[in-house]
Structure formats: C-alpha cells, structure tokens
Amino acid sequence: MELSGIFVPLVTPFDESGAVDTAALRRLGESVLEAGAAGLVALGTTGEPATLSPAERAEVVSVCRSLGAPLLVGVGGSATAACAAEVAALPAGVAAMVVVPPYTRPGEAGVLAHFRAVAAASAVPVVVYHVPYRTGQALSLAALLQLAAIPGVAGMKLADGPLGPDTLALLAGAPEGFAVLGGDDAVISPLLALGAHGGILASAHVSTASYVALFDAWRAGDVAAARKLGARLAALSTALFAEPNPAVTKAVLHAQGRIATPAVRLPLLAASEAARDAALALL
Numbered sequence: 107m108e109l110s111g112i113f114v115p116l117v118t119p120f121d122e123s124g125a126v127d128t129a130a131l132r133r134l135g136e137s138v139l140e141a142g143a144a145g146l147v148a149l150g151t152t153g154e155p156a157t158l159s160p161a162e163r164a165e166v167v168s169v170c171r172s173l174g175a176p177l178l179v180g181v182g183g184s185a186t187a188a189c190a191a192e193v194a195a196l197p198a199g200v201a202a203m204v205v206v207p208p209y210t211r212p213g214e215a216g217v218l219a220h221f222r223a224v225a226a227a228s229a230v231p232v233v234v235y236h237v238p239y240r241t242g243q244a245l246s247l248a249a250l251l252q253l254a255a256i257p258g259v260a261g262m263k264l265a266d267g268p269l270g271p272d273t274l275a276l277l278a279g280a281p282e283g284f285a286v287l288g289g290d291d292a293v294i295s296p297l298l299a300l301g302a303h304g305g306i307l308a309s310a311h312v313s314t315a316s317y318v319a320l321f322d323a324w325r326a327g328d329v330a331a332a333r334k335l336g337a338r339l340a341a342l343s344t345a346l347f348a349e350p351n352p353a354v355t356k357a358v359l360h361a362q363g364r365i366a367t368p369a370v371r372l373p374l375l376a377a378s379e380a381a382r383d384a385a386l387a388l389l
C-alpha cells in the first residue's frame with residue numbers, strides 16, 4: 107500500500123434510531139474517493155471507535171473494505187497483548203493504524219517495546235499514530251526515529267501539534283520508504299511543504315478536492331497556489347475542530363444532506379449551531 111496523499115478518516119454516521127448507518131458510511135466513502143482521496147481510515151479517532159460495539163466496529167471495517175481503496179484500520183489500547191492480537195486478526199490488504207498506548211504513559215522504552223511486539227505479531231504494515239495531546243505520552247526525536255526503524259512499521263501519523271525542529275529532523279532522518287502523514291489538520295500545509303507524504307484529515311470530508319489540490323500543489327512545487335489554498339484550508343480546519351472532533355464535521359455533513367443525523371455518542375456532545383454555521387460559512 108502506498109502511504110501517500112490524502113486519507114479521510116471516516117466519521118461513523120448514525121441513523122435516527124442511533125444505529126450505525128452503513129448506507130451513509132458507504133456513500134461518504136465513495137464520495138471522498140471520487141473527489142480524489144488516496145484512501146480511507148476506518149476507526150480513526152474521527153470514527154468514534156471507543157463508543158462502538160465490537161460488532162459495529164467489524165461492520166464499519168467491512169463497509170470500508172468493500173470500497174476497494176487503500177485502507178488503514180485504527181487499533182488502540184493500553185494493553186500490548188490485546189493490541190497485538192487485534193492487529194494480528196486484521197485482514198490482508200489493509201494497514202493497521204496503532205495509537206501510542208494511551209493513559210498509561212509507559213515511557214519511551216515502553217512505547218518502543220509495545221510497537222516491537224505489535225509489529226512482530228502483525229502480517230500487515232503498521233502505522234504509528236502519535237498524538238500526545240490525546241495519549242499523554244510525549245516522544246523525543248530519538249524515540250520517533252527508533253520507532254521508524256522497527257521492521258514492519260511503515261509510517262507514522264504525526265499529530266504532535268506545532269511544527270518544530272523534531273519534525274524537520276524526523277522527515278530528514280526517517281528510513282527510505284517510511285511515510286510521515288500529518289494528523290493535525292490545521293498545520294497540514296506547512297507539513298506538506300516540509301516533505302510529509304500526505305495527511306489523515308477529518309477536515310477532508312467536507313472539501314476533499316481542495317485538500318487533494320493542496321497536496322498536489324506542494325508536490326508540483328506550485329508554491330503560490332499551495333500557500334494561498336493552505337491558508338484558506340487552515341481556517342476551515344480550525345473551524346471544524348472548534349469543538350471536540352468529530353462533532354462539527356458531522357454537523358456540517360448533516361447540513362449538507364450527506365448523513366441522516368449529526369449525532370455523536372456520549373460523552374461527545376453534538377456541535378453547537380454557532381460552530382456548525384461558522385464552518386459552513388467557510389465552505
């Protein structure tokens with residue numbers, strides 16, 4: 107699987123009864139692929155995996171797989187053995203997007219041991235999902251580079267906030283073929299400018315072609331177009347993340363008639379009208 111371009115981590119739409127709306131999920135996946143997305147992510151943070159039952163999670167993965175596009179499947183948890191077993195059970199042809207073990211804060215050596223065990227158990231490529239503001243686990247540049255060197259680890263979804271010297275050094279120092287995919291939507295443009303291989307962006311549900319055009323512009327070296335588009339999309343992403351993800355994105359998709367309800371499951375709360383309207387105004 108080529109880890110390059112814009113991947114859309116699909117929301118999990120719910121119908122009026124609160125059940126997973128698989129027809130809407132399929133339509134969403136088809137629409138973003140038609141608009142140029144390189145692939146999909148099932149069960150990313152945006153898909154609300156924590157509040158889906160095991161049967162619902164399997165259903166979401168099955169719908170996404172049936173679309174035939176490159177697919178990353180989110181896997182997470184603080185127990186290494188359980189995480190390794192989950193990754194080992196993934197079907198061929200997908201990649202596993204495995205979050206740094208959250209909450210436990212096992213330290214860098216513990217994180218490295220976790221990913222060595224998970225990658226050794228996996229028959230599919232592993233993408234490390236580093237999102238310290240959610241997991242509570244910071245990682246130094248040395249640890250990031252050690253993760254990148256683990257056999258079977260094919261890339262990293264990097265969502266560690268403002269870009270700094272470590273980001274530059276990771277992009278310069280990671281092994282050949284290791285993909286860095288941005289996961290902080292508002293800074294995707296500068297990250298692509300620095301050489302990232304793509305992005306996993308919830309924002310790309312609502313303006314997929316524009317995020318794809320941004321990726322293409324940086325790839326082609328069209329700096330003027332990329333800067334202008336990047337600034338506009340940073341404002342859109344900021345509006346979509348004004349309240350906990352994916353509430354605003356779901357509210358916008360509902361307002362556009364693309365999903366039946368804007369519902370999210372507790373403890374997430376539905377987006378405010380103000381946040382939804384602010385995002386819609388930027389489209």
Ligand SMILES: O=C(O)C1=N[C@H](C(=O)O)C[C@H](O)C1
Pocket residue numbers: 115147149150151152153237265289290291306307308309351
């Ligand atoms: O679901 C994802 O994958 C993403 N989650 C991030 C988050 O909510 O922290 C944001 C990013 O757009 C992709």
